[in-house]
């Protein structure tokens with residue numbers, strides 16, 4: 196499994212190259228990030244990611260809501276009215292499907 200990190204580019208500048216991480220590298224980064232937030236009093240749950248990104252369509256890919264539903268169940272959250280921060284139209288469309296409120300970058 197690989198996770199692709201897409202960095203936004205400034206207006207008019209060519210997009211920087213995409214960086215691909217292994218699952219182990221991603222999890223190492225995620226846990227360091229979560230630990231740094233925890234030291235500041237914030238809790239980061241997850242990660243909730245689709246491990247099939249480069250495979251055939253799957254149930255957890257957006258526009259599907261499976262990962263959101265799993266996170267809501269495991270974390271005791273209400274999806275209706277939840278704020279979703281994303282970087283794609285698919286993020287916002289998935290949020291709309293469970294009556295969430297989307298914010299895009």
Ligand SMILES: [Zn+2]
Nearest residue numbers: 245247253255
């Ligand atoms: Zn998937």
